[in-house]
Amino acid sequence: MGVTPLARPKIRLLWAIVLTLFLWLGVSEPAWAQVFGKLDRQIEGSSTLAVAEDGSTIQPYLDRVANDVSEFTLDNGMKFIVLERHQAPVVSMMLYAKVGAVNEVDGYTGVAHYLEHLAFKGTTNIGTTDYAAEAPLLEEMDAVFGQLMAAEKVGDDEQLAALHAQFDTLQAQASGYVEQNKFGQIIEQSGGRGLNATTSADATRYFYSLPSNKLELWMSLESARFLDPVFREFYKEKEVILEERRMRVDNSPIGQIVEKFLEVAFDEHPYRRPVIGYKEDLRTATRADIAEFFDAYYGPSNLVAAVVGDVDPENVKALAKAYFGRSKARSLPPDVTIEEPVQTQEKFFELTLPSQPWYLEGFHRPGINHPDHVVYSMIESILVGGRTSRMYQDLVEQSQVALNIGSANGFPGDLYDNILLLYGLTAPGHTVDEMALRMEALLTQLKEESVTPEELERVKTQARAGMLRSLDSNSGMASLLTEYEAKTDDWRNVFEELKAIEAVTAEDVQRVAQATFVPSNRTVGKLLSAEP
Template sequence: MNAILKYALKCASVPALVVSLAMPAQAGVNLPVHKEVLDNGLTVLLHPNKQAPTVSCRLFYVTGSVHEVPGKSGLAHILEHELFKGTKKVGVTDSIADAAFMAREDSLQALIRPAKLAGDTATVKKLTAEHDSLLNEQRKLFVKDELWGAYQSAGGTGLNAFTTDLMTAYIVTLPKDKIELFMWLESDRMQNAVLREFYSERDVVREERRMRYDDKPTGRFFETMNSLIYEAFPYRVPTIGWPSDIMNLTREMADEHYRRYYKPRNAILVLAGDLDTASTMEMVKKYFGNIPAGEAFPPITVRDPEQVGEKRFTQVRPDAPNLYSLVFKTAEVGDPSLYALDIAEGVLNGRSGRLYKRLVEEEKLAVSVKAGNSPNKYVSEFSVMVSMKLDADVAKVEKIVWEELERLKNEPVSERDFQKVKNHAYAGLIRSFTDMENVATMLAWYEMYGDYHIFLNWADALEKVTPAQVQEVAKATFVRDRSVVGILKKNR
């Protein structure tokens, strides 16, 4: 279940220990969850657990890069940043004067855009200076980081936010007697966010993209890889946005998106920890129940055409590591085939896995290798990533990878290996249930996928997988004509 792990690495508050998440019946783990959908569409999940006097709070907005139209990539990501700027009540001393400043700044930006297109640098420079002068005056009204500070003053920990292709998440863990603060701040942010300092924040995002993607060899490599895996489906769109799109986003675009979609109909609220279900639900209804539902996103109907042959590309850079990446598209989360692929991942992966033994220990071609079964909504991926030594023969690395994939297709996994993989998954699960931050995040994530029960029932489904099913799914999945290969090489 490395899709979750992939996003966890972006956010320190999401534990990275969870690889396969499930609840084996024999483990005796009880995870009571109260689910309720308010009349306005807000989905609420509550998990009471008194192991510590804290509550982990999650608010997921089911809006990400899959919902962005051409020309507006990066919109959800910049809104993640902007929603920390405050509201009409938070982050400002005079909301009326604040609104007047923003109206004047928007008018200047509306003049700057056509001047840029016309190449009129003198006008752009003059208007930009006027805009920045107004912004400096407006900043005198700001109470910097007031929302963030309110959580910290209340003893909040793990405060963070992140955006993915499917959603934007706001997370914090609070003392149990402070969860009403979360309700107040987040219901206010859901209704009254003000997108202050938008254009300076846009420059921050552009610089973030430059550091993480444009100037980073692995960043551009994986972005290119993604654009080959998905021909039409919007997973090909980078969550941070394309460079040209970022610099053409406007505050009006972001504000319209927020007003339409950052609303209860597209939100999942999860609380896990020391709480009383009945009183907490009353509090949720008090703060969120009267917020208008907002608009639903149009259904995503586009799908990739069937792949008709292997896709392959190579990038060579002087500052690059040596990487070999192999990816296959698989069924969406919840499909039975993914449980068998979890077993395949476990057999291939880790220091005791077949790929590590062959490529690192025996042939000494690689410094690390990992296989990943990554369930996702709409379409998933199974990948193999090899960090090769500088002098490694790429053709030999690829040959060994395919030999091990073919072995999964042609030989049943031994009972010992089968049980080892399951035991590892169960052990990770039991550890993960001691962490309410992890529980809250996983409940929200799988509810976003369609049903949090997928999370709870994963190990039961894994237990039912047979060696014959692993072979059958491997034969259907590991097909050369449906593979995407990326090779990143260092200049020598």
């Protein structure tokens, strides 16, 4: 989801908003993944660190771990990061594609998320009983779908009915060749756990864990699905994704205000568009659109893999060459060059929907590679970091204007300049305007008064604990190594994070707060209750 224990968005609200913000931040769980989700930690290979949360004690440990990490790059440009951990005979793998919703263009939103779903549909050999017979049906379905879209534009109802019947027949025939969830079945039968994938604004991640003697299986499966993908059941998956959007956005007041918030907060940058995509774009997307996007962004030089666990780095390298080395090198895709103009005046909007009242306000902040990115995370912890935080104590415990509060730091992504979002659910008998006043007072206090040494140490302790939790599991380490490599161009930066945390001063917090929490940099969204 995010990139560091500090910069990672922290979702702390009721389940409705949790689901919505998880979707925006890139937590997507297709149906095939649910059977694995509850079991992923059973073979995780956690090292159970016996390290105190004092910074002077943690850093030597981090240095030792960093020394155990090795890396290599294949001739086609794909990079691998390997960490030996022999606590348990398991290995966790992360394949990180440096592509997300931010790389889409207007009119084709949601294609990155489509690809995440379709990557599990198999290859010419996996997921089908007879690809030679299946392939012509897939192509014919594509042609009929194009005719359907054309007939819809001219409003030819008679032709539409005939085409729908033809399409349904073709889809039924193609389904007869599909081996459902074959990819997941192979992994499950081999002892795999935690099979999942996420699409976010900045990246798409594919990950799971296996017994260490099944490492070659991962190499075989992962290389095949990105070397020889078949986007079968595309039109069935289209309905799944459209239903996901209806549930989490169109029929959700929280989903609607989150989508509207980013459209208002960003004028130009692609962060303004939803990760899941707009309804019309999803509905009219074609299999050719997905294939074109795949060809542009899934070249080996745009992928980073991490292998963490009970492995021999030389064996990993040999297997990687044998399997992933089959992919031909491609030129890197174009970077996102659109820059968000500096906001010069406060932005504001209201939505009136059948919902409890919510209040949201967000402030533009720089991306992960800015020197102050850790300071923003410290500020978030001071304001919203648990029950001892300023906002929880003031809004929930003392004034009781809010039932709950939360934040998302690095929203909706953090590779580029983004948003520090603060939000709250209004308590009965109180208004969103009361919450706005209380938040304003707390932000003013942070700008005008220096944080105490005790409070600063508290949030640093929270940061150390969060870092330890992330580093304590094979999958957590694989996630961090790929994230830092992709976003900061060097996985080693994950081990420098503690030094940056320890270096933050009260003056840094006040300086960044004064520069950030100004009206001209603020976007406010209010979700008001519709009259019954």
